[in-house]
Amino acid sequence: MSGPMTGIKILDLCSMMSGPWATDILGDQGADVIKIEVPGKGDHVRSLPNRSGDMSAMFVNVNRSKRSLTLDLKKPEGVQVFKQLAASADVIVQNFRPGVVERLGISYDDIAPLNDKLIYLSLSGFGENGPLSGQRVYDSLIQGLTGLTTVQAGSDNERPRLIRTILPDKLTAVVAAQALSAALFARERSGAGGQHIRLSMLEAVLSFLWASDMGAYTFADKPVPIEKGGSFIDLIYQTSDGFITIATNSNVEWQNMCRALGHPEWIDDERFTTPTGRLENINERLALIQSVLPEKSSQEWLAVLDQNDVPAAPILKRSEVIEHPQVLSTGIVVESEHPVAGRLRQARVAARFLGTVPEPPRGAPKLGEHNQEVLSDFGFDATEIAGLIDSGVVGSEHVAATAQA
Numbered sequence: 001m002s003g004p005m006t007g008i009k010i011l012d013l014c015s016m017m018s019g020p021w022a023t024d025i026l027g028d029q030g031a032d033v034i035k036i037e038v039p040g041k042g043d044h045v046r047s048l049p050n051r052s053g054d055m056s057a058m059f060v061n062v063n064r065s066k067r068s069l070t071l072d073l074k075k076p077e078g079v080q081v082f083k084q085l086a087a088s089a090d091v092i093v094q095n096f097r098p099g100v101v102e103r104l105g106i107s108y109d110d111i112a113p114l115n116d117k118l119i120y121l122s123l124s125g126f127g128e129n130g131p132l133s134g135q136r137v138y139d140s141l142i143q144g145l146t147g148l149t150t151v152q153a154g155s156d157n158e159r160p161r162l163i164r165t166i167l168p169d170k171l172t173a174v175v176a177a178q179a180l181s182a183a184l185f186a187r188e189r190s191g192a193g194g195q196h197i198r199l200s201m202l203e204a205v206l207s208f209l210w211a212s213d214m215g216a217y218t219f220a221d222k223p224v225p226i227e228k229g230g231s232f233i234d235l236i237y238q239t240s241d242g243f244i245t246i247a248t249n250s251n252v253e254w255q256n257m258c259r260a261l262g263h264p265e266w267i268d269d270e271r272f273t274t275p276t277g278r279l280e281n282i283n284e285r286l287a288l289i290q291s292v293l294p295e296k297s298s299q300e301w302l303a304v305l306d307q308n309d310v311p312a313a314p315i316l317k318r319s320e321v322i323e324h325p326q327v328l329s330t331g332i333v334v335e336s337e338h339p340v341a342g343r344l345r346q347a348r349v350a351a352r353f354l355g356t357v358p359e360p361p362r363g364a365p366k367l368g369e370h371n372q373e374v375l376s377d378f379g380f381d382a383t384e385i386a387g388l389i390d391s392g393v394v395g396s397e398h399v400a401a402t403a404q405a
Helices: 018-028 057-062 076-086 100-104 108-114 139-145 148-153 167-190 201-210 251-260 264-268 275-280 282-295 298-307 325-330 371-377 382-390 397-404
Strands: 009-012 032-037 066-070 091-094 119-124 195-200 236-238 243-246 312-314 333-338 342-347
Touching (some): 009 076, 018 091, 018 119, 018 167, 057 342, 100 108, 148 201, 195 201, 251 298, 275 282, 298 312, 371 382
Parallel strands (some): 091 119
Antiparallel strands (some): 236 243
């Protein structure tokens, strides 16, 4: 592999979304990511629906650019193998519930004495302390606890609504990848050595929300009002044949839009002459805009708005996104051939590195596909590997598949 993370070895003990996608991001950027899974079972995401060639879409998308090693960490011999791998690894990432790695004997305190350069990331849902720390966590729970559902509803007085994508999981993955990159940079730049990083989904989402949605709670000495929605109308407007969105934040953009829509008289309407007035009268303002847009098609309005320098975009179905000229121009969607799942369409590495250019991502691994290869790379000889497989410490999945082939 090539890319900015080339040479970094990562042991990935994670399942589901947040941890696996964090390591996937670094694997796509060149890191050697070894996904350690339960023999005969693997990551639960392997068994999800929407499948091709017995590979699920989610597994293929968040576990590419990795090698798979099946290792039984409930056996002392499995723990010993893991420690031997950890002694020369750069990073370990785990998202077990708090207390599990301690019981297994693979916590940071257990591993750190073996490798003083190790970066160890512990991911959790609610954090390692507090009344909910031991609870099993899924995305909707974090959305509820962080207030994200009331932000999505638009008001504290409205029925809470979930964001219909697993934002907390995916956001935590991105924050985790950034934290690991920062720790590795500190280790290489200043010789800071290894360290333990703790990150929870709860913390990642609260940090995310505070940038804009927790403004009322920023000034600690000021009273906090009930959060009210800006409008019962959102910024999605219906045209004669579909939907578009328009954003006018500045006075100039508002005035340009009024002209584009054929209603310059709105510019002099006292309700809308200032940003404060437009906010206070938002329902009336948005209703006026919506009343005009059904007169033309989406494409006609987008052309007129663009000519008047008004920010606007079409509202696309997912099937339309991958065919849109702007999306195509970025080259973000690429196709590749997977040996098991067949032809894949995926997003490439989003950041475009012009110096350390990553190779195209490698396809997600079969369960235990790299058992012998990984162990050999870490210094185990053929006899030791055979013994580990015979004893069930290391899974025999790939050995069986090879024999059948």
